[in-house]
Amino acid sequence: MKLLAILLYPLGLLLRRKRAGTTHSLRNAPELAATRTGTLNLTSPAFAHGATIPLRHATMDLGPNISPALAWEEPPAGTRQMLLVMEDTDTPTARPGRHMVVFFAPEPPRIAEGELTADNRRFTYLLDHRGRSGYQGPRPLPGHGTHHYHFHLYALDTEADFSRANDLDALLPQLAGHVLASGHLEGTLRG
Structure with a gap:
């Protein structure tokens, strides 16, 4: 894998100015706009909002791909399901890369470190942007610079x-008008 990183470094430098950006981020999806003004304070003991994600939560040649612990306050009354999405808005593609899309029951209001595995029956995964399920940690393209990883959490009344x-894009119309509250946590990693 180290050899692959060395080989990809020139490509990362070449594409350094190409970034998906936030225009197509889930934060801007009208279907996921909160119907109430609820906010979920999404946090992790592994990193503060805007800080570097530790390499233990990275994948491929950077780390062991262990999902970070996450916590939030109790979701609003009437919450039937939670949606958690991790996306990279700095991929050199037209749209942000989705590293994880997962649905789960609203209780308990936390996820333990390493719990987001494809075989954990607590979670129902949709495929990510590369056709995988489960947690797929950050791994920015070598030489591409700092990537911003967004964890989006939604409390749904359905x-x-x-x-x-x-896939999530096909599900979005179902979710329109059903978001009671949302939370956001951002971490970074340099490629």
Whole structure:
């Protein structure tokens, strides 16, 4: 993997100015706008908002791909399901890269470190931007610079019907008008 990083470094430098940006970020999806003004204070003991994500939570040649612990306050009354998405708004693509899309029950209001695994029955995953499920930690393109990783959390007053859609974009119309509260945590990692 170290050899791959060395080989990809010139590509990262070449694409340094190309970034997905926040225009297509989930934070701007009208379907996920809160119907109430609820806010979930999403935190992690592993990193503060805007700080560097420790390498133990990175993937590939950078770290062991262990999901960080996350916590938030009790979701609003009427919450039936939670949605957590991790996206990278700095990928050199047209849209942010989704590293994880996961639905789960609202209780308890936390996720332990390492709990976001593909075989954990507490969670229902949709495929990420590379067709994988489970937590896929950060790994910015070598030489590309600092990437911003956004953890988006939504409290929903409905349960998603996965039989009608198998990716988040197809599910978004189902979720419109059903977001009671949301939270956001951002971490960074330099490529």
